[in-house]
Each structure stands twice: as C-alpha cells, then as structure tokens.
Amino acid sequence: MPESDLANIELRSYFVRGRNCLLVRGQFSDLYMDYYLHLMQHGIKHEQHLDTMLKEGLAAMALHQASRPHDERCAWTIHMQDPLLNIFVTGGGYPQSRVTGRLFMDDIKDMGKSIIIAQTTRSNVPPRQSMVEFQGMDVLAAVEHFYTQSEQRPTRIFRLDDEEFVQISAEPDADTAWLKNLRQEDILKLDQLEVLSLLETRGFVFDCGCTVERMFPMLSRLADEDLDYIFEEGPAGITCPRCGAKYQVPREIFDAWLAAQNQSQDQDKA
Structure with missing residues (x-):
C-alpha cells in the first residue's frame, strides 16, 4: 500500500x-x-x-x-x-x-x-x-x-x-x-x-516497507540448483519473514537484479 x-x-x-x-x-x-x-x-x-x-x-x-x-x-x-x-x-x-x-x-x-x-x-x-x-x-x-x-x-x-x-x-x-x-x-x-x-x-x-526487490537478497544466498528448483514451474513464491506478504517473482527479473549486483561488485573491486 x-x-x-x-x-x-x-x-x-x-x-x-x-x-x-x-x-x-x-x-x-x-x-x-x-x-x-x-x-x-x-x-x-x-x-x-x-x-x-x-x-x-x-x-x-x-x-x-x-x-x-x-x-x-x-x-x-x-x-x-x-x-x-x-x-x-x-x-x-x-x-x-x-x-x-x-x-x-x-x-x-x-x-x-x-x-x-x-x-x-x-x-x-x-x-x-x-x-x-x-x-x-x-x-x-x-x-x-x-x-x-x-x-x-x-x-x-x-x-x-x-x-x-x-x-x-x-x-x-x-x-x-x-x-x-x-x-x-x-x-x-x-x-x-x-x-x-x-x-x-x-x-x-x-507497514513493513517490504518490496519484491528487498526479497531478492534472500534468494541470492541459495545455491544454483536450489534456484533452478524453485523457478522450475515458473515464478517463485517468496514470503516476507516480517509481515507475511507474498510475492511472485519471475526468473528473468531476479536474474537481471543479480546481474546488476554482480556488475556493481566488480566495479567496486576495480
């Protein structure tokens, strides 16, 4: 809201x-x-x-x-x-x-x-x-x-x-x-x-203040095989641990966010 x-x-x-x-x-x-x-x-x-x-x-x-x-x-x-x-x-x-x-x-x-x-x-x-x-x-x-x-x-x-x-x-x-x-x-x-x-x-x-993007760090800690499993049948369901809000995350949106995070980390190291 x-x-x-x-x-x-x-x-x-x-x-x-x-x-x-x-x-x-x-x-x-x-x-x-x-x-x-x-x-x-x-x-x-x-x-x-x-x-x-x-x-x-x-x-x-x-x-x-x-x-x-x-x-x-x-x-x-x-x-x-x-x-x-x-x-x-x-x-x-x-x-x-x-x-x-x-x-x-x-x-x-x-x-x-x-x-x-x-x-x-x-x-x-x-x-x-x-x-x-x-x-x-x-x-x-x-x-x-x-x-x-x-x-x-x-x-x-x-x-x-x-x-x-x-x-x-x-x-x-x-x-x-x-x-x-x-x-x-x-x-x-x-x-x-x-x-x-x-x-x-x-x-x-x-108000929790949670958004679907704020749920991504939880997903990013999973192993690749676990990510493949939860996205196997389409968008992954994520539940906020603070308020119980439920989000559906398409794989392509999460992958784009993860790529942006990795690029930012590489630039920081450079």
Missing part, C-alpha cells in the same frame, strides 16, 4: 506526576484497518483467537516503541507453547514510526516453554537480546512480565473499549504499590484522578 494511503495513529506519552510513572495510550482502530487490508491483499487468514493475539502484540510493540528513544528498533518473537506458534512483531523509525508482524504456525520448534525473545538495536550501541519465560496465553500479560523481568520496570497494560490500549510503566522512585493495584475502572477516569503531563505525541502506521 502506498505510504500516503496508510492510516497514521497517534500515541501520546504522559508523565504521571506524584506517581513517577510513564503512561502511553492510543486508539488502534485505524491501524488495525490497514492490518486487515494487508491480510486481504496477500490472502492471509487467521482464526479469530490467533488474530487477536497478533493484534495485541502489535499494540504492545507500538506502546513500547512510543516510550523508547527515537533511534531504537525492536523485534519480539513471542513463542507460545500451547498452541505451538510464534508471534513476531517489530517496530521502529522516526518521525514516522512503523509496526508490523505476522504469525508462524508451521514447523515451529518446540522449546518446552513459552518465551519472549527480544532483540533491540540502536545507533552506535551494541545490539542486545534478552529472553524471558512466561506462563499462559495472554499476550499483554506476557509483555508485562517481560518488562518486569528484562527491563526491570514494573508495567501494566490495559485493554479498553474501541481498541484503545494504555501502558503504564514505573520510572525511578515510582509508586509501585499504586501501579500494582490499578484497576480497569481507574484507567477510565485517570485524567480526573491524577495529574498527567504530556511529554510527546508520536505517529504510527502498520
């Missing part, structure tokens, strides 16, 4: 005065519309409960990114033990932040436990990875547990009506007892109960 057609949602970050907590909230309906258009475009269908899990993973990633430095990018693989599947979500970018993701349900390695694997990159900072085990099938509860264990920041995430989500995380010297005891009804009237200071508004879209 052209970038100009993507729905931009706003996530707002607030400092909760007197509680020393960071609040991020946003309404995800428009972003989810683009998510469903993406599924339709590429013929992807999910059972309802799996669809909900992926949507909540996307919301959690966006809320996380809205509270992080602008140059940070993050990817989570949420490995569920029962049912056995991987939920992959990733996000980053500024001033236009993007989130995308997909489900992996075939040939999943049984790790014997449910676990979140988080990979984080940032300019001029070594990449880092962390893994946290969790229990149950609730994606938002799993992310809360990840924050507590890996980020060392007690965090609560709330589902509200009309696909609105709220995340509240502890900052240094936070009132953790208040945070722990927050209830759904408290969130609905938080503006009246607490003093919230707006820190930042950040836009998010559902």
